[in-house]
Amino acid sequence: PEKDINAQVVVLGGGPGGYTAAFRAADLGLRVVLIERYPSLGGVCLNVGCIPSKALLHTAAIIEEAKTLGGMGVTFAPPEIDLDTMRAGKDKVVKKLTTGLAGLAKQRKVEVIQGTGRFEAPNRLGVDARDGKVSVTFDHCIIAVGSSPVKIPGFPHDDPRVMDSTDALQIEGIPERMLVVGGGIIGLEMASVYAALGARIDVVELQNQLMPGADLDLVRALEKVIKKRYERIMLQTKVASMQAASDGIKVVFDGKHAGEASYDKVLVSIGRRPNGKLLNAEAAGVKVDAHGFIPVDQHMRTNVPNIFAIGDVVGGPMLAHKATHEGKVAAEVIAGEPALFDPLTIPSVAYTDPEVAWMGLTETEAKAEGIAYEKGVFPWAASGRALGIHRDEGLTKLLFDPETKRILGAGIVGPNAGELIGETVLALEMGADMEDIGMTIHPHPTLNETICFAAEMAHGSITDLL
Numbered sequence: 001p002e003k004d005i006n007a008q009v010v011v012l013g014g015g016p017g018g019y020t021a022a023f024r025a026a027d028l029g030l031r032v033v034l035i036e037r038y039p040s041l042g043g044v045c046l047n048v049g050c051i052p053s054k055a056l057l058h059t060a061a062i063i064e065e066a067k068t069l070g071g072m073g074v075t076f077a078p079p080e081i082d083l084d085t086m087r088a089g090k091d092k093v094v095k096k097l098t099t100g101l102a103g104l105a106k107q108r109k110v111e112v113i114q115g116t117g118r119f120e121a122p123n124r125l126g127v128d129a130r131d132g133k134v135s136v137t138f139d140h141c142i143i144a145v146g147s148s149p150v151k152i153p154g155f156p157h158d159d160p161r162v163m164d165s166t167d168a169l170q171i172e173g174i175p176e177r178m179l180v181v182g183g184g185i186i187g188l189e190m191a192s193v194y195a196a197l198g199a200r201i202d203v204v205e206l207q208n209q210l211m212p213g214a215d216l217d218l219v220r221a222l223e224k225v226i227k228k229r230y231e232r233i234m235l236q237t238k239v240a241s242m243q244a245a246s247d248g249i250k251v252v253f254d255g256k257h258a259g260e261a262s263y264d265k266v267l268v269s270i271g272r273r274p275n276g277k278l279l280n281a282e283a284a285g286v287k288v289d290a291h292g293f294i295p296v297d298q299h300m301r302t303n304v305p306n307i308f309a310i311g312d313v314v315g316g317p318m319l320a321h322k323a324t325h326e327g328k329v330a331a332e333v334i335a336g337e338p339a340l341f342d343p344l345t346i347p348s349v350a351y352t353d354p355e356v357a358w359m360g361l362t363e364t365e366a367k368a369e370g371i372a373y374e375k376g377v378f379p380w381a382a383s384g385r386a387l388g389i390h391r392d393e394g395l396t397k398l399l400f401d402p403e404t405k406r407i408l409g410a411g412i413v414g415p416n417a418g419e420l421i422g423e424t425v426l427a428l429e430m431g432a433d434m435e436d437i438g439m440t441i442h443p444h445p446t447l448n449e450t451i452c453f454a455a456e457m458a459h460g461s462i463t464d465l466l
């Protein structure tokens with residue numbers, strides 16, 4: 001090796017889990033090395049995930065919203081779209097955040113090594129860095145290597161017309177006809193972007209609902225809106241084969257919507273696979289399961305006492321806010337603080353148009369598992385604010401424990417649902433009940449008062465001025 005480094009804590013992977021863990025450990029006085037294979041920190045989330053997708057989705061939402069103003073006597077000409085500027089605008093947001101992270105690392109004296117790291121021994125990682133090999137010995141290690149998009153064997157993934165989410169975020173063009181394989185959050189978010197830009201979208205989903213796992217009432221409200229915007233939503237349908245031809249990607253469908261079609265572009269968004277198998281973890285004795293997940297306890301500790309793992313690679317919902325919280329716990333445990341990853345819930349948000357957000361128990365789960373609940377549902381068609389913004393498709397649903405009246409779960413669909421769900425997460429963590437939420441004075445007219453109204457509906461005492 002050309003260079004030897006010793007670290008009290010080495011963090012492998014510079015995504016939201018990794019950089020949060022590194023910064024927290026440094027703040028707690030530990031000497032930290034952060035290894036990231038790509039030139040910029042931030043991982044999937046900042047570079048090719050949460051942040052660039054939301055920058056594009058904001059643009060898409062405005063394009064769609066502009067169309068709703070016809071009823072107020074304002075019409076706009078169809079948008080003129082310059083993809084190069086759009087891409088540059090999105091990249092600028094990403095760059096600002098990732099360079100910010102580099103500055104924060106420097107400030108904390110976190111040593112960042114760019115290169116791919118692999119275990120070589122129980123207390124040593126080897127890094128193929130740009131300017132030679134680096135050997136890092138460590139007291140503690142935090143594995144934060146994240147996940148990658150799942151590919152389907154036999155699909156022409158090498159053809160540039162067959163995209164994963166990273167390719168789709170590059171918006172190389174606006175296809176006339178586009179197929180989205182997989183109706184989960186990532187697929188539907190990218191579909192929102194391309195539909196707003198003018199592509200004709202088909203979505204194909206194996207399960208009998210979009211966004212499997214989400215409450216059906218919420219998904220129905222979303223579906224009602226996107227059905228009008230997309231060509232076809234094919235549920236209970238499987239892509240049997242996909243072939244690249246010179247005039248398009250030929251797809252054969254099996255199941256409820258059996259048939260064939262040709263597309264200019266296809267987005268494959270059928271899930272993400274953990275990167276746990278790529279680290280030579282066995283050299284350190286770290287257990288990796290058959291899927292590539294690394295099992296951990298509530299301290300984020302693997303089966304090896306001085307090696308921790310966090311984020312997408314440990315399983316559970318693959319979400320940035322889960323990764324960052326786990327990162328803090330791992331760093332604090334290493335520093336000797338009594339930390340534990342023990343959230344009552346991890347909220348999920350689809351930044352589609354309308355947005356879909358949920359947390360805690362869903363009604364689908366409650367029914368499947370025979371959990372008793374009371375519910376309060378407030379349709380946004382009765383919200384003055386929702387009507388004022390021409391968006392009455394929304395819904396706020398709260399579930400309560402019939403005995404204690406404490407909140408068990410919440411689901412919201414409508415514009416800004418992702419912002420609104422935060423209040424219900426706090427309510428759950430604080431053990432708030434129906435009355436706490438119903439009697440808290442919410443500002444009028446807002447969308448957040450629909451949470452208060454839903455609690456009052458459950459309580460059977462809605463009297464407010466809508």
Ligand code: FAD
Binds near residue numbers: 044048279
């Ligand atoms: P990652 O972000 O995957 O980071 C892992 C890092 O480790 C990467 O930078 C990788 O290069 C590096 N690495 C891997 N192996 C090595 C190695 N051997 N050596 C050195 N470096 C290595 N989540 C949300 O909460 N909200 C959203 O809105 C959202 N939107 C998304 C949109 C898209 C299109 C995608 C794909 C994902 C989205 N996610 C979202 C999920 C979110 O991006 C992930 O949950 C999050 O990035 C996981 O963080 P992480 O730190 O575990 O891993």
